[in-house]
Amino acid sequence: MQSKAVLFDMDGVIVNSERYWVETEQTDILPSAVSGSADTSETTGMNFREIYDYLEARHEMTASKDEFVARYEEAARDIYGEKVDLQANFRDLVADLRAEGRTVALVSSSPHDWISRMLDRFDLRESFDRVISAEEIDAKSKPEPDVYEYAAEQVGVAPEACIAVEDSENGVESAERAGMRVVGYRNQSDERLDLSAADAVAESPEELRSILLGE
Structure with a gap:
């Protein structure tokens, strides 16, 4: 092309x-912030700050946006610095x-x-x-x-x-x-x-x- x-x-x-983000979201970030279950495929490619707003409109949240963002920042240091x-x-x-x-x-x-x-x-x-x-x-x-x-x-x-x-x-x-x-x-x-x-x-x-x- x-x-x-x-x-x-x-x-x-x-x-x-992506494999590391999916694993981290499913086992840590989403369970700590969302009451019930959430499908990570819905938010693939989205900015992580907007993911909270997207989820909040569809689910009962159990963590603040600041807490949610902090978990992403911590995960990013590990994923990009060590894993990928x-x-x-x-x-x-x-x-x-x-x-x-x-x-x-x-x-x-x-x-x-x-x-x-x-x-x-x-x-x-x-x-x-x-x-x-x-x-x-x-x-x-x-x-x-x-x-x-x-x-x-x-x-x-x-x-x-x-x-x-x-x-x-x-x-x-x-x-x-x-x-x-x-x-x-x-x-x-x-x-x-x-x-x-x-x-x-x-x-x-x-x-x-x-x-x-x-x-």
Whole structure:
């Protein structure tokens, strides 16, 4: 798939953090804050601060928003600082995309300090032309298109000339609503999300490379 810019989501695409977030949410964060049960698939791809508001509208909450946010912050230090692995051959993929003259950006709902922890751990700061967090514009969570509309402006490429790589249903919808083509990426987590709305779906790092570089 040819494009002028490739925009990578972070969680579940660049690093395999989704499996750790699902586990942490199911065993710790949600049980400590929600009376009854909550389905983590509903909130995949959403900004963690907005997850509380989403849950509060649908469930009886047993923790304050400040307590909820603090648990996410604590978990993020552990997940990005210790647990996650980088997608196989990701550095080579990004280098080859940039060698073709394509702009490469990281676009995430996560705050900059979480992103920075990941970038520093894997020494990726020089790999991206732009690193974009939804917190820069107080964007509404995916599936709203805000963060991808902003990303297109920041990289100076029309949305229709961008490809977003996303692992969640909310992320796919967000990029499509912004006018971009989307590659759905199966991140090998336990969740089998419906990525059929994407223009293409990659089941592995090798298939993602083939789709993006036409190999």
